[in-house]
Amino acid sequence: MDMSTKIGEQPEAIRRVTKLYAKLLIAGFALSPIVLIAYLYFFQDPALKFENHLFHEMAIAAATLEGVFVTYVSWRCYQSSGEPLLRWLTLAFLGFTAIYALHGAFTGMAHHNIWLFLLYGPASRLAMAILLLIGLLSFNQEADSPGQRAAPRRWLIWIAAFLLVNILVAILAYSPIAGNPVVRLTMEGGALAFSAINVTLMLIGRIRSPLMTVFGISITMFGLSSLAFILGRPWNHMWWLAHAIFAGGFFFLSYGIIQAFHTTRSFAKVYSQEEMVNRLAMAMVKTESAIQELQRSNQMLAHLASTDPLTGAANRRHFIDRVDAEIARAKRDNLPFSLLALDLDNFKSINDHYGHQIGDEVLQGFVQQSLDAIRPYDSIARMGGEEFMILLPQTTMDVAVTIGERVRSATENAVFESILIPKLALTVSIGVSQFGHDGTSIDTIFRAADERLYRAKDMGRNCVITA
Numbered sequence: 001m002d003m004s005t006k007i008g009e010q011p012e013a014i015r016r017v018t019k020l021y022a023k024l025l026i027a028g029f030a031l032s033p034i035v036l037i038a039y040l041y042f043f044q045d046p047a048l049k050f051e052n053h054l055f056h057e058m059a060i061a062a063a064t065l066e067g068v069f070v071t072y073v074s075w076r077c078y079q080s081s082g083e084p085l086l087r088w089l090t091l092a093f094l095g096f097t098a099i100y101a102l103h104g105a106f107t108g109m110a111h112h113n114i115w116l117f118l119l120y121g122p123a124s125r126l127a128m129a130i131l132l133l134i135g136l137l138s139f140n141q142e143a144d145s146p147g148q149r150a151a152p153r154r155w156l157i158w159i160a161a162f163l164l165v166n167i168l169v170a171i172l173a174y175s176p177i178a179g180n181p182v183v184r185l186t187m188e189g190g191a192l193a194f195s196a197i198n199v200t201l202m203l204i205g206r207i208r209s210p211l212m213t214v215f216g217i218s219i220t221m222f223g224l225s226s227l228a229f230i231l232g233r234p235w236n237h238m239w240w241l242a243h244a245i246f247a248g249g250f251f252f253l254s255y256g257i258i259q260a261f262h263t264t265r266s267f268a269k270v271y272s273q274e275e276m277v278n279r280l281a282m283a284m285v286k287t288e289s290a291i292q293e294l295q296r297s298n299q300m301l302a303h304l305a306s307t308d309p310l311t312g313a314a315n316r317r318h319f320i321d322r323v324d325a326e327i328a329r330a331k332r333d334n335l336p337f338s339l340l341a342l343d344l345d346n347f348k349s350i351n352d353h354y355g356h357q358i359g360d361e362v363l364q365g366f367v368q369q370s371l372d373a374i375r376p377y378d379s380i381a382r383m384g385g386e387e388f389m390i391l392l393p394q395t396t397m398d399v400a401v402t403i404g405e406r407v408r409s410a411t412e413n414a415v416f417e418s419i420l421i422p423k424l425a426l427t428v429s430i431g432v433s434q435f436g437h438d439g440t441s442i443d444t445i446f447r448a449a450d451e452r453l454y455r456a457k458d459m460g461r462n463c464v465i466t467a
């Protein structure tokens with residue numbers, strides 16, 4: 001076997017054939033009761049009966065309990081998702097249970113008034129088929145608001161409607177037309193027709209999420225059970241088979257409800273490929289934005305860790321890293337670079353005269369002025385207090401002096417806009433060193449620049465010293 005063949009890379013023909021096969025399987029499964037119906041129709045004597053009241057009562061009691069349980073689980077799903085389809089499913093189960101229970105309850109009345117016993121069956125299936133069709137028509141409609149979901153009024157109106165149906169069926173059972181075959185056939189045929197419409201609409205609408213497929217198969221079974229009820233007669237085998245087919249559909253649909261309950265609580269959306277792809281895409285977008293956010297935070301942290309918070313200049317540690325890198329580069333490419341050590345003159349007196357706040361603003365203004373005076377690839381760092389350093393890559397001493405001079409005169413002539421105090425005299429003393437000329441280690445070039453800075457101070461400040 002070729003292990004390199006990946007999923008999704010199957011030949012088109014196989015893909016198509018297997019898809020068609022899957023569709024046929026679903027259709028075959030949904031329609032399989034036809035075989036049983038046909039078997040009884042052609043090979044069984046319709047006069048054969050199994051009239052067992054107790055068995056019927058017990059079966060319908062079990063069906064009623066099942067109906068109550070499925071109604072409850074659907075209702076819980078609806079409360080959670082607000083999906084209109086689930087509201088209608090809940091009502092369909094509730095209506096069916098409320099009406100069908102009487103079919104069981106009146107089993108004993110079968111000999112007294114057969115219609116009182118019989119008509120509740122088709123009535124319950126008709127009500128359920130109508131509600132299930134309305135449910136399908138609400139497929140993918142917007143979810144009900146939490147307020148709408150909880151409102152008891154709606155539910156009470158529906159319960160009243162189902163009780164009214166029960167009363168109407170009783171009235172019908174005692175009316176002269178009760179025995180007219182049209183009555184039962186209209187109800188049972190109606191249930192069959194609504195189920196057929198339901199499945200047809202699903203096929204036309206190409207609604208085929210896995211749970212909706214369960215829905216479609218169940219509705220097909222409900223339709224077929226109505227067909228069997230039409231063909232059957234009370235207590236004969238076709239009639240019992242009809243019960244069994246209906247129960248099969250009911251159980252299968254309840255399986256779908258339970259799946260919804262354990263996953264999204266939304267019948268239409270659970271397991272839908274579209275939904276899963278959407279969720280995956282949403283998760284990916286979230287992950288991506290989280291990663292971007294993380295990267296931004298990391299950059300921010302790196303920036304904070306490497307800059308002086310007051311002036312925005314690099315801090316001492318970061319500057320040392322840069323100089324180290326520059327030393328490595330200079331050694332490798334045999335290129336010069338220079339350093340300026342700067343110290344603001346008589347800065348203490350600025351603080352003393354104008355206050356610390358103004359002193360801070362002067363420091364910030366000085367960094368901005370210096371950035372304007374140096375080249376884009378030069379960098380300035382605050383080494384502490386009012387001491388700064390400038391790294392001048394690929395720069396010899398004479399160029400460094402020119403740049404230092406530019407910084408010095410810019411400082412001397414600066415009018416710090418943020419400062420409202422006129423005639424604030426600010427000057428800077430600068431010592432220059434050059435890698436190679438003054439040594440090849442960070443210590444020696446730092447020391448050389450510092451020594452020249454002190455000499456500049458000694459020589460009366462506001463000057464650039466190189467030796």
Ligand SMILES: Nc1nc2c(ncn2[C@@H]2O[C@H](COP(=O)(O)OP(=O)(O)OP(=O)(O)O)[C@@H](O)[C@H]2O)c(=O)[nH]1
Pocket residue numbers: 310343344345346347348349351355356357358359360363384385386457461
């Ligand atoms: N406003 C402000 N002042 C600072 C800051 N860091 C250090 N200083 C002040 O900078 C002054 C440095 O004074 P000194 O070291 O005596 O030097 P100077 O007054 O600049 O005199 P010379 O360097 O000899 O020209 C001190 O008054 C410090 O308080 C700061 O972040 N903000």
